Amino acid sequence: MKKNIFFLFIIGMSLHTGLSQNPEIKGDAFAHTYSIVARDSITGEMAVGVQSHWFSVGSIVSWGRSGVGVVATQSFVNPAYGPHGLDLMEKGKSARIALDELVAKDEGKAFRQVAFLDKKGNAAAFTGEKCVESAMHHVGENFSVQANMMLNDDVIPAMKKAFHENSSLPLAERVVKVLLAAEAAGGDIRGKQSAALIVVGPEKVANSWEEKKIDLRVDDHTEPLVELERLLTVARAYEFMNRGDVAMEENNVDEALKQYGKAEELFPENLEMRFWKAIALANSGRMKEALPVFKAIFEQDDNWRTMTSRLPASGLLNVTEAELNQIIK
Template sequence: MRFFRWVLAAALLTGPAAFWPAAAQVYTQSDPLAHTFSIVARDPKTGDLAVAVQSHWFSVGTSVSWAEAGVGAIATQSFTNKSFGPRGLALLKSGKTAQQTLDELLRTDEGRDVRQVAVVDSKGNVAVHTGAKCIDMAGQQTGAQFSVQANMMLTDKVPGAMARAYEQGAALPFPERVLAALDAAQAAGGDVRGRQSAALLVVRAQASTAPWDDRLIDLRVDDAAEPLKELRRLLQLHRAYEHMNAGDLAVEKNDVPGAIREYEAAEKLFPDNLEMRYWHAISLANKQQVPAALKLLRPIFKQDPNWRTLTQRLPKVGLLTVSEAELQQILTLK
């Protein structure tokens, strides 16, 4: 029944003669109707690439946003052809420009009139297409190394608002600058249906020998009343855990002062997280600052005694290097 409704909606948009011959290719049950607003961009400072999106559709980040380090970023939306993501990245990787890639994707797609897709390549070239039968309000705007696009919006002000916000946010860190464009879209009216999900994907300017590290940020809000607000919260949490990871690396290198600095920075961003406070305390203890460590550990142990159990296990693996007397002082905290 759901598939029938999608077929019927598509038929109304395109007309029977245009629709039915291409039905199997253009509209399938697996392709979401991700009517939405998005941005693709290349950071002129670092070369990093990003795609960000919000929609009134479940888990929009699994359909619209695609990117690969050193290759490019793609947003595919409206009556979404998800194959544009991996196919487009493959075309970019083969050496085609953003425009050449877009031209090839559209050339082979019978549903081009209901597609909206944007591409930015690793050199900052952009290309964007808004099909003639995308649902109003639909539009696009390009600028230096970025493109913003939207369809099924409440007003026709969304692309312009997004572009202005992105251009005016040049002093912001790149991920925050991209999110500023999404916030501006919502403030200008956003999706006529409301909001449900959002995503932010940022990849490195160049591919490394450790591809598992090439996705710098990969955050998704699949279902929320205020997805952009939640996406910003997750970005701040991501920043906090970057400091936590740096602190862990400092511990591995026996750089206890460095670890303390990183854990403190993480705590400032996410003060209610017990784990961040816990490892800060352990680093203090390893720095022979046991009284300060006890002060941090006492409320942690009261809130969740499992942290006390974990502490018993740390000396065995060298992560807690206090004396036996100090260890007992920690474990018997009241």
């Protein structure tokens, strides 16, 4: 009962100190957490990684826009920091100026924790005086790490160290290592529940569906970071699959096989990746190599046999009728 009263008190404080008098910035979601905003100095990609003991943290904390920047807004979340911050940075304002401008308007700033990073790698962060301890942030070159309601003061130093020690990794994998380091150092005092990772590119895109290069969310899980890391591996595997598909469209079978092979190495238990590799082998006339792969797939799931019989009509399997019968039977 005491816990419920305390929770309602905190939420009430959030509502009371919200920005109902200011239509420009308004919000009071509850998401205490740790996060990182970061930029890859070589590729120019930008990312947000976050974990919290709160459901679906990625739906409110992480924001990004290709060729513009990224935002993490947490503690008593004001989600408007995301789109408004990105709009200001898109107009040419630095992360620091954009963040300061929005914080100045925020009547609930004492309860906020926010980090901005612009396309040039300039980072800025703000931790309100009312954020629940342990609450702090660290801003460095091309990144900022921030956390509130942590078990101890070791979380931010651990995140900073992990960011520097994993500089050889691609940005997404580097961000996950930072989150894992935060958890290992103590993490959220309440435990863990959800996590998210977004990566946007260095250049503006013409189409909204091209905005995020990586967009992964674990909304409710006993080990959200373990699952996030697994999903990232799967996502990388499907990147190779997509490249293989493009190669097939260009009739470059050798390149397709190369890309499908890389996908299979990352996700060997996935039947679809093995299947399209077999299709590529068959299309290149390498039936002796393709047949054992088809057989193994059909033995695990016979629906793929039916799938195979439908592909010639779509032009995706270019074999003779005799060869098709050989594959099917």
